[in-house]
Amino acid sequence: MMEKVKKIKSGDVRTASRLIRHLEDGMAEARATMKHLFPLTGHSHVIGITGSPGAGKSTLIDGLVESFRKKGKTVGVLAVDPTSPFTGGAILGDRIRMQRHAEDPGVFVRSLATRGSLGGLAKAVGDAIHIMDVMGKDIVLVETVGTGQQEVDIINHSHTVIVVLIPGMGDEIQAIKAGILEIADIFVINKSDREGSSKLRRELMAMLDMAPLSSFPAGWRPPILKCDNAFEPDGFVKSLEIMSQTIDDHYQHLIKHDLLGTRVHRKSAVELNEAIKCSVLEPVLAKLVANGELECMIEKLSKKETDPYTLAEEIAKRYLKAK
Amino acid sequence: MMEKVKKIKSGDVRTASRLIRHLEDGMAEARATMKHLFPLTGHSHVIGITGSPGAGKSTLIDGLVESFRKKGKTVGVLAVDPTSPFTGGAILGDRIRMQRHAEDPGVFVRSLATRGSLGGLAKAVGDAIHIMDVMGKDIVLVETVGTGQQEVDIINHSHTVIVVLIPGMGDEIQAIKAGILEIADIFVINKSDREGSSKLRRELMAMLDMAPLSSFPAGWRPPILKCDNAFEPDGFVKSLEIMSQTIDDHYQHLIKHDLLGTRVHRKSAVELNEAIKCSVLEPVLAKLVANGELECMIEKLSKKETDPYTLAEEIAKRYLKAK
Numbered sequence: 001m002m003e004k005v006k007k008i009k010s011g012d013v014r015t016a017s018r019l020i021r022h023l024e025d026g027m028a029e030a031r032a033t034m035k036h037l038f039p040l041t042g043h044s045h046v047i048g049i050t051g052s053p054g055a056g057k058s059t060l061i062d063g064l065v066e067s068f069r070k071k072g073k074t075v076g077v078l079a080v081d082p083t084s085p086f087t088g089g090a091i092l093g094d095r096i097r098m099q100r101h102a103e104d105p106g107v108f109v110r111s112l113a114t115r116g117s118l119g120g121l122a123k124a125v126g127d128a129i130h131i132m133d134v135m136g137k138d139i140v141l142v143e144t145v146g147t148g149q150q151e152v153d154i155i156n157h158s159h160t161v162i163v164v165l166i167p168g169m170g171d172e173i174q175a176i177k178a179g180i181l182e183i184a185d186i187f188v189i190n191k192s193d194r195e196g197s198s199k200l201r202r203e204l205m206a207m208l209d210m211a212p213l214s215s216f217p218a219g220w221r222p223p224i225l226k227c228d229n230a231f232e233p234d235g236f237v238k239s240l241e242i243m244s245q246t247i248d249d250h251y252q253h254l255i256k257h258d259l260l261g262t263r264v265h266r267k268s269a270v271e272l273n274e275a276i277k278c279s280v281l282e283p284v285l286a287k288l289v290a291n292g293e294l295e296c297m298i299e300k301l302s303k304k305e306t307d308p309y310t311l312a313e314e315i316a317k318r319y320l321k322a323k
Numbered sequence: 324m325m326e327k328v329k330k331i332k333s334g335d336v337r338t339a340s341r342l343i344r345h346l347e348d349g350m351a352e353a354r355a356t357m358k359h360l361f362p363l364t365g366h367s368h369v370i371g372i373t374g375s376p377g378a379g380k381s382t383l384i385d386g387l388v389e390s391f392r393k394k395g396k397t398v399g400v401l402a403v404d405p406t407s408p409f410t411g412g413a414i415l416g417d418r419i420r421m422q423r424h425a426e427d428p429g430v431f432v433r434s435l436a437t438r439g440s441l442g443g444l445a446k447a448v449g450d451a452i453h454i455m456d457v458m459g460k461d462i463v464l465v466e467t468v469g470t471g472q473q474e475v476d477i478i479n480h481s482h483t484v485i486v487v488l489i490p491g492m493g494d495e496i497q498a499i500k501a502g503i504l505e506i507a508d509i510f511v512i513n514k515s516d517r518e519g520s521s522k523l524r525r526e527l528m529a530m531l532d533m534a535p536l537s538s539f540p541a542g543w544r545p546p547i548l549k550c551d552n553a554f555e556p557d558g559f560v561k562s563l564e565i566m567s568q569t570i571d572d573h574y575q576h577l578i579k580h581d582l583l584g585t586r587v588h589r590k591s592a593v594e595l596n597e598a599i600k601c602s603v604l605e606p607v608l609a610k611l612v613a614n615g616e617l618e619c620m621i622e623k624l625s626k627k628e629t630d631p632y633t634l635a636e637e638i639a640k641r642y643l644k645a646k
Contacts, residue, residue, distance in 0.1 A: 031632050038630035126631075261625065268624035268631075272617070275635035277604060280643060284603055285596075294595070301591035302584065307361035308449075308591075309354050312598035320603060321644055 005036045011135045013108060020110055023127045026282070034127055037134050044076070044133040044140045045251050046267075048158030055164045056190045057143050060227065063240040064247075065101055068139050071244070074106040076132030076140040080125060080154055108132060122153035123274035126267075129157055155183055156270045159263045160250045162186045162243075165204075167196035184222050185250050188243065192226040201226075218257035220250065284319045328359045334458045336431060343433055346450045349605070357450055360457050367399070367456040367463045368574050369590075371481030378487045379513045380466050383550065383566075386559065388424055390567040391462050397429040399455030399463040403448060403477055431455060445476035446597035449590075452480055478506055479593045482586045483573045485509045485566075488527075490519035507545050508573050511566065515549040524549075541580035543573065607642045 007015040022030035051057050058079075065075050101107040110132075112124050125142065132140045144154045155161050163184040187204055189197055204224050216222075223246055227239040254260045288294040300306050330338040345353035374380050381402075388398050424430040433455075435447050448465060455463045467477045478484050486507040510527055512520055527547050539545075546569055550562040577583045611617040623629050 035630050035632045038632070039627050042627065264625045265621060268621045271631045272620055272624060272634060273608075275631035276608065276611075276638055279635035279639040280607055281600060281604055283639065283643065285599065288599075297595055298588060298591045301595060302587045304362050304365065307358050308594045308598035309358045309361070311595060312602035315599055316602040316606065319644055320606065321642055 002036070004033055005040075005134075008037065008131060008134050009040065009136070011105075013105075016108070016131050016135055017110065019131060020112075020124075020128050024112065024124055026278075034130065037130055041130045041133040044129070044137050045160070045247075046129055046133075046140045046142065046158045047247060048142045048144070048155040048161045049164060050144050050155055050161070051164030051166075051190075055166050056227075057164050060164060060188065060190060060240070060243075061141055061143055062101075063236065064141060064244055065107055067237075067240045067244040069101075069104065069106060073138040074136060075108070076129075076135065076137035077107070077109040078125060078128050078132070078140065078142045079109070079111045080121065080142065080144040108135065108137060122157070122270060123278055125154050126157050126271045126274060152183065153270050153274070156266050158267075159254060159260065160185050160247055162188055162247070164188045164190050165200060166191045167194040167200045185220065186243075186246055187222055187224045188227055189224060190227045193228045197226070217259050217262070218253065220253050284315065287319075288315070325359070327356055328363075328457075331360065331454060331457050332363065332459070334428075336428075339431070339454050339458055340433065342454060343435075343447075343451050347435065347447050349601075357453065360453055364453045364456040367452070367460050368483070368570075369452055369456075369463045369465065369481045370570060371465045371467070371478040371484045372487060373467050373478055373484070374487030374489075374513075378489050379550075380487050383487060383511065383513060383563070384464050384466055385423075386563040387464060387567055387570075388430055390560075390563045392424075392427065392429060394567070396461040397459060398431075399452075399458065399460035400430070400432040401448060401451050401455070401463065401465045402432070402434045403444065403465065403467040431458060431460060445480070445593060446601055448477050449480050449594045449597060475506065476593055476597070479589050481590075482577060482583065483508050483570055485511055485570070487511045487513050488523060489514045490517040490523045508543065509566075509569055510545055510547040511550055512547065513550045516551045520549070540582050540585070541576065543576050607638065610642075611638070 004015055004019065008019065019030055019033060023034070049057055049061060061077060061079075065077060068075050101109065110128060112121065112128060129140055129142065142154065142158060161183050163186070165187065167189065189200055189204075191197075201224055208221060208224075213219075225239065225243055225246060227243070228235055254263060285294070288297075297306075297311050301308060301311070327338055327342065331342065342353055342356060346357070372380055372384060384400060384402075388400060391398050424432065433451060435444065435451060452463055452465065465477065465481060484506050486509070488510065490512065512523055512527075514520075524547055531544060531547075536542075548562065548566055548569060550566070551558055577586060608617070611620075620629075620634050624631060624634070
């Protein structure tokens with residue numbers, strides 16, 4: 001056990017990878033290891049990057065990795081893939097585009113997949129962040145897609161949240177923007193050479209103008225950065241330098257105004273919630289699966305011989321203590 | 324209680340709306356009502372519609388409603404909005420675009436929002452579908468965004484799943500396509516006048532060609548429909564007629580090949596899972612919140628005085644029966 005902890009502390013990639021995999025598989029021993037790793041965390045600046053599919057997040061992250069490496073910082077990248085609920089694997093594997101960093105020992109890239117209907121993905125993400133943290137990564141980039149509750153849970157593991165938008169989306173983007181306003185620390189308009197870029201910028205500005213000042217912690221109004229990676233390679237590199245600088249600025253802002261604690265509090269709340277889900281719900285479901293009862297219940301439901309509300313109440317009565 | 328059930332059976336909109344709201348708020352009495360409604364369900368053809376934000380799902384659904392109404396069918400529409408985890412409301416309300424159906428008693432439109440980090444949205448969706456079913460709606464359209472686990476859970480309440488794609492998205496769409504292949508019964512390429520439409524179609528065809536035959540239940544290979552609502556109003560209406568016909572075809576296919584049972588089984592599994600989450604997890608969390616313990620634990624975690632794994636185990640030990 002302690003051997004493992006030591007190896008991960010020294011940055012050993014194989015031990016870290018194996019532990020992440022074992023956690024995904026829900027192995028009890030892996031969880032026990034996490035108890036020893038947790039007190040060693042707190043070094044990394046965790047950056048969440050979210051946005052619709054097709055917004056170009058992977059390319060941005062690839063560029064950010066390079067930008068941080070140039071500054072001598074070590075980087076962990078965690079890609080949370082939308083994957084098949086049936087096959088369960090991380091489809092993009094460890095990201096083809098990231099392969100140019102594969103030889104760099106200062107970069108550690110891992111993908112996590114959505115598994116099982118129980119979710120638990122936010123928990124797996126939290127665990128993997130801790131592991132990269134203990135490995136000594138200065139920066140941990142967490143990439144996720146969309147704005148569902150699960151994505152928000154994932155993004156809440158971050159100190160700094162970047163929301164990537166692209167011009168030319170339909171007007172449903174309004175709903176999403178409203179949903180992400182409260183979590184975004186930095187906006188990036190990607191593919192800003194596209195039609196509609198100025199309009200999107202104006203809309204974001206208007207939205208920020210309307211927000212109460214209290215939504216800007218210690219006066220941090222989320223800056224709106226532009227990025228165009230289509231035609232100007234130099235412009236792209238420059239955009240990324242500005243972006244990594246702004247990310248640093250945000251972190252310094254959090255520290256200066258004593259706000260890091262608030263973010264850590266948010267992280268802890270999400271983490272505890274996820275841990276409780278696993279420890280309370282999993283054993284109950286596991287028992288019902290093991291004795292074949294769950295399947296029986298599903299059959300009965302399908303035939304409408306009972307209803308889910310009554311069944312769930314019975315299960316609660318049977319497995320929860322009365323107190 | 325029985326009065327309520329009777330009213331909902333007669334299609335009373337006010338009673339149904341109130342019940343949906345009470346379920347969202349987690350009122351115990353509302354859950355009790357559901358026990359009486361559940362045996363009355365099974366009439367509706369439930370159609371799930373998913374796709375990225377900006378894919379034009381709302382416009383499609385609006386058109387589908389009209390198309391089904393022309394055939395004399397009554398329709399329920401359930402929009403699952405990506406909303407702020409903080410404000411908690413359904414931002415698009417009951418959908419501005421749907422207002423032209425507001426005067427039609429044959430159409431019932433409701434939005435559900437993501438609330439609280441506990442999720443439970445898939446359960447709320449299941450409940451609302453049941454209510455619309457008992458109201459006598461022939462068709463229930465469920466709209467959701469994205470491909471996260473939560474969305475898959477929602478979509479699994481459906482008999483027929485439509486995946487809406489648009490041309491010109493980045494290559495991350497690959498990951499999503501792979502994830503939705505197994506849940507899609509019908510593909511729609513929307514905004515098919517856009518550049519990249521043929522390419523997208525070819526990619527989808529290639530993906531379907533590669534899939535094992537066993538992934539097409541009783542030989543149903545998901546058709547790829549096109550829809551262009553930008554320039555040709557007539558073309559749009561025609562696309563929608565084809566679409567609603569294809570939806571009917573799929574339903575008939577399920578019935579003919581005795582596959583409806585499989586879908587109902589899938590629905591039941593999701594529903595039971597969600598109900599167990601609510602009945603087992605909610606009371607535990609409620610107790611921890613009520614006595615202020617949860618907040619204490621979060622504080623301790625933030626200071627690294629303990630770790631989430633140990634805490635969660637303690638909670639499980641305290642609230643779960645040993646057997």
